[in-house]
Amino acid sequence: MSDYLAGQVEAALDLRSWGAAIGGQDDLVALWSQLEPTLYGRPLRGGAVHSWDADHGTIRLEILRVAPGVTVLAADTRIDLVAVREPARLVHRCATCDRAGRAGYGVFHCRACGDAGQPDQVCVDHAVMLDGALTPSCPEHHPRCRDCDTAAVFWCAGVNCRARAAWCARHRARHPQDPDTDYCPGCYRLAFPVCEEQGCSSVGTVTCDWLGPHGKPCGQQACTRHARRWQVFGAERVGLGLCRNHSRIAGRPADELLYQICAGAARTRGVRVPSLPAFGHNLRNCGHRELAVDYRTIRAKLEAVRSRSAAGNGSAALTAALERAAVGWERELQQLRGHAAEGEQLLQRLQRLLLDQDPRWGREIAAGLSLQEYKPARTGGTSGDRAALLWVQLPDELHRYLIGPQGTRIKSYSQQLGAEVKLADRNRRGRR
Incomplete structure (x- = not known):
């Protein structure tokens, strides 16, 4: 030029x-x-x-x-x-197309090719995309089924695989409601376990929380229709799940029951370790009637649970939960001692009423009476108002003389005391 x-x-x-x-x-x-x-x-x-x-x-x-x-x-x-x-030139060329002598735009990237230092672009026609995750690969690196090594068709969304393990169609288990979510057989069983009840095919959504010797939950599961609940946290909260083998809690040792309740509370989000009266209620329902009102002994047993947990026989969460609850338990003990003193005074007044108003049986009834528990009156709160309760123990053969015809005598004594007198039944499990 x-x-x-x-x-x-x-x-x-x-x-x-x-x-x-x-x-x-x-x-x-x-x-x-x-x-x-x-x-x-x-x-x-x-x-x-x-x-x-x-x-x-x-x-x-x-x-x-x-x-x-x-x-x-x-x-x-x-x-x-x-x-x-000039004519348009392909900057990102599909490596698979290049090997075949064709030109293709590599819009995707094959991770396996990139890791191997090879050209990793893949065009739309050659990209292998399995269900469950947007993870493309080239035909050479088509993911294989983890179990049988055949060509995979989906990524498992289960808790163990987390879309990182590929599986073939033969090992696909579909979500019951979501057609876009698939599981391998193992993850499906974890996500949708079958109820333990024989002949029931429903999903077992309730897990048994009973801890075994090594501190791990039983894990057996049941559907909501066949599930068993141990209402240890009160009626307003969901209790601990129990399987068929662990549902028989009546008569179990008190130390074991206290440990299971504490450990269950420590593992359950939003739940605190119960109060001493709540422990007493649970122990009473399991047959430990005398221990149920012996709060000093209950407190000592709970301290033993904390000591064992702190020594390495429990979880850090259990130890921390027991240490947080200890302050409240000490405060409750002080209150319960005061309640016991009030109860003793009311018991003495009841004994004097018997001596003054029942010349025939009063002396024998008064001699046979002993205090089981006193609960002051309650006003307001979620459970509503409740009169003071004086729970007393008396030999069974004297019950009818204290009660009187159609309950007239015990009602009269209750009115004079300003507290409802209740007889504790030694032979049957009572509810408070």
Whole structure:
């Protein structure tokens, strides 16, 4: 290209139909040096297109602007190429297409290829995408089933696999309600366990919380229809789940019952370790009637549970929960001692009433009476109002004499005391 006057002609070189590759500026200069002489003598006007056909295709030159007075291209005419139009080139080429001698746009990336240091682009046609996760791969690295090594079709969404393990169609277990979620057999059993009740195919949503010798929950599961609940945290909270084998809690040792309740509370979010009266209620329902009102002994047994847990025979969560509850238990003990003193005073008043008002049986009843527990009156709260309760123990053969015809005597004594007198039944489990 000669050094002519600048800017006489502006043109755009169109190579989009030219098959030969242009490697850079040197290739372009060489190509133009062949084309320019063929233009000499051709008329010039804006918008005109000149073309050349050769073995590699067609080259076009579009005249964009011509300076005034320039009508014919000559050797001294300066042509500025303001644009060179080339065919689109693939920057991200599909490696699989390249191996087959084709051109494909690699919109995806195969992780296995990248890890191996190989070209990792994959086009839409060659990308392998399993159900359950947007994790593409090339055909060579199609994920294999973890169990049988056949071509996988989905990623398991279960708690063990977490969409990192692939499985074939034979090992697919679909979510009961969500058709887009699949599990391997093992994760499906964890997510939707079958009820332990024989013949029941419902999902076991309630897990047995009873701890075994090694401190791990039993884990047996039952559906809501066959589940068993141990209501150790009160009626307003969900209790501990129990399987068929662990549902018989009546008569179990008190130390074991206290440990199970404490450990269950420590593992249950939003639940505190029960109060001393609540422990007493649970012990009474399990047959430990005398211990149920011996709060000092209950407190000592709970301290033994804490000591064993702190020594490494329990979890850190259990130890921390017992240490938090200890302050409240000490405060409750002080209150319960005061309640016991009030109860003893009421018992003495009841004994005097018997001596004064029942000349026939009063002396014998008064001698046989002993305090089991006293509960002051309760006002307000979620459970409503309740009168003071004086629970007393008396030999069974004297019960009817204290009660009187149609309960008249015990009602009269209750009114005079300002507290409802209740007889504790030694032979049957009582409810408070």
